[in-house]
Amino acid sequence: MSKPFGHMGWRHSLWWLALIALGLIMVAPLIWTLMLSLKSNSELLRSTTNAFHLPYTLENYAAILKSSGVFRWLFNSVLVAGLTTIGVLTLSSLAGYGFARLEFPFRDVLFVVVLFGLAIPEQAVIITRHQMFAGLGLHNSYPGLILPGLAAPFGVFLMTQYFKAIPKELDEAAMLDNASRLKVFWKVLLPLTLPAQATLGIFTFLAAWNDYWWPLISATRPEMFTLTVGIASSQINFAQTSGLGYLMTQAVFASVPILIVYVFFQKYIVRAVAGQAVR
Amino acid sequence: MMSPKARREFGNFLFVAPYLCVFLWLLIWPLISGMGLSLFKADLFGGASFVGFENYSRLLQDPVFLQAVGNTFYFVALTVPALAIIPLFLALMLNRATRTAAFFRGVFFSSSVLSVTIVTLIWRMVLMSDGGFVANIIGFFGFDPIPFLSDPNLVMISMSIITVWWCLGLPMMLYLSALQQVPQDIYEAAALDNTPWWKQLTHITLPAISRTVVLVVIMQCVLQFQLFGQPQLITQGGPNGASRPIVLFIFEVGFRRWDIGYAAAASQILFAIILMVTLAQYFVASRREGRGR
Known part of the structure; x- marks a missing residue:
């Protein structure tokens, strides 16, 4: 348990006070957003202090349900993030197994090159990648939105480390039974990597x-926006917006799916950064 | 005909081949051709002429770019120490196996899962001087609103506050996992000696988790040098360029003015800065560790 702040009376109260104060600072912006989203736009136009008291209304939420744009963006986000996650898991598992277990020429050099890829920031490649995709006609398409996410080296690094940690006797025994590499990979090793798959999956999904950056410059047609870019486009026109309450309702609407994913997968997120330490 | 060994090795290589193709095609090739492009005066419409290092020398004399570099370093200097220290204190407070602690860990991490567009939407409504949350609160006590987003001296500080609120979850989790690795018997011995808690912190806890501190600082440096969405969405770099970071400069030059050779050169400079800062910290950290042994 925490030694720096022991369980002595006044210290314990101080701990509580500090936590509640910091927690309030943390959630105050979120609560303010929620309150604004529950007010009618005309009332907010007079003064936003109205948001502190009744009456509240659901008219902005009704308006969102009627506009089709937001749902299209939601669909795009689900599709892009989902397929990116599946793609990254597949490529990283195969490559991780290859780098960790199999012999082929230049294996270690290639792995170092992949590690170097971790240091390349998105901005160093984005201009030429944008040109390349323009040449291939990939902008404003789902492959155009998904492909760049598959190149991130982090998953390969993680899966290689994970495969290396699995005792070699396991697959050697299977190899003696004359099982093929693919079979050993699929039947013996892959099931053992499920915790790592969960970790990599949730982080890839969140990042996608x-x-x-990328959907902002690649998707220029509103029907190809992801939720992130779509919300940004209504924000850029902040001055001539249809209403503060409506804008904040969009923010709430866009945060709800990812907060649900977070609550649902919280265990894996915590485990991901913490090893098995923090439960 | 291939020998059996060569065939086997080729079969092995097929496991890494799919990823390597994507990696070379979408990361390495754009990086190399971007370095090439930075030596050309090029626009989107196919015109390109070789100019050597002229783009770079132009950048070093471009007041807009130099201001963006200054802004970025200022932002990193504001956010990275805050993101190394505040999460550490949160982790120290929450490093216990109670339900309350677990609940607050969830609260402090929750902002990290939001996208930059939601974060900026929320914080604009908190900070704007006309009807923002802070303005309403201090207005209640009779104070004038603070021009968080329109005062050139305040705007980067506001961006930093937003960023710290957004990003503190991950470092907190990293610190928590490091704190779990510290052997508990050291603390028990210290408690017997009646060592005060701040001495325990500086003499036991901090040395034990120093590797994590370095990791957090490097990660946050790399991340915060790439500041983009917060100013792009809230202030579009204003007022007077006071909140324009390097990445926003690249975005404007490359995707609004379509001067792509010039933008490529700027992005190579950003890459070099990030690489140098990372390597410098890495070497300082490993040298200190070597001396400690």
């Missing part, structure tokens, strides 16, 4: 869902 929240990615802003």
Whole structure:
């Protein structure tokens, strides 16, 4: 248990006070957003202090349900983030197994090159990648939105480490039974990597869902926007917006799916960063 | 005909081949051709002429770019120490196996799962001087609103506050996992000696988790040098360029003015800065560790 802040009376109260104060600072912006989203736009136009008291209304939420744009963006986000996650898991597992277990020429050199890829920031490649995709006619398409996410080296690094940690006797025994490499990979090793798959999966999904840079420059037609870019496009026109309450309702609407994913997968997220330490 | 060994090795190589193709096609090739492109005066419509290092020398004399570099370093200097220290204190407070602690861990991490567009939407409504949350609160006590987003001296500080609120979850989790690895008997011995808690912190806890501190600082440096969405969405770099970071400069030059050779050169400079800062920290950290032994 925590030694720096022991369980002595006043110290314990101080701990509680500090936590509640910090927690309030943390959630105050979120609550403010929720309150604004529950007010009618005309009332907010007079003064936003109205948001602190009744009456509240659901008219902005009704308006969102009627506009089709937001649902299209939601669909795009689910599709792009989902397929990116599946793609990254597949490529990383295969490559991780290859780098960790199999012999082929230049294996270690290639692995170092992949590790170097971890240091390349998105901005160093984005201009030429944008040109390349323009040449191939991939902008404003789902492959155009998904492919760049598959190149991130982190998954390969993670899966290689994970495969290396599995005792070699396991697959050697299977190999003696004359099983093929693919079979050993699929039947023996892959099931053992499920915790790592969960970790990599949730982080890839979050990163793809929240990615802003690439969809911003690749998807220029509103029907190909992801939720992240779509919300940004209504925000850019902040001055002539249809209403503050409506804008904040969009923010709430866009955060709900990812917060649900977070609550549902919280265990894996915590385990991901913490090893098995924090439960 | 291939020998059996060669065939086997080729079969092995097929496991890594799919990823390597994507990696070379979408990461390495754009990187190399981007370095090439930075030596050309090029626009989107196919015109390109070789100019050597002229783009770079132009950048070093471009007041807009130099201001963006200054802004970025200022932002990193504001956010990275805050993101190394505040999460550490949160982790120290929450490093216990109670339900309350688990609940607050969830609260402090929750902002990290939101996208930059939602974060900026929320914080604009908190900070704007006309009817924002802070303005309403301090207005209640009779104070004038603070021009968080329109005062050139305040705007980067506001961006930093937003960023710290958004990003503190991950470092907190990393610290928590490091704190779990510290052997508990050291603390028990210290408690017997009646060592005060701040001495325990500086003499036991911090040395034990120093590797994590370095990791957090490097990660946050790399991340915060790439500041983009917060100013792009809230202030579009204003007022007077006071909140324009390097990445927003690249975005404007490359995708609004379509001067792509010039933008490529700027992105190579950003890459070099990030690489140098990372390597410098890595070497400082490993040297200190070597001396400690």
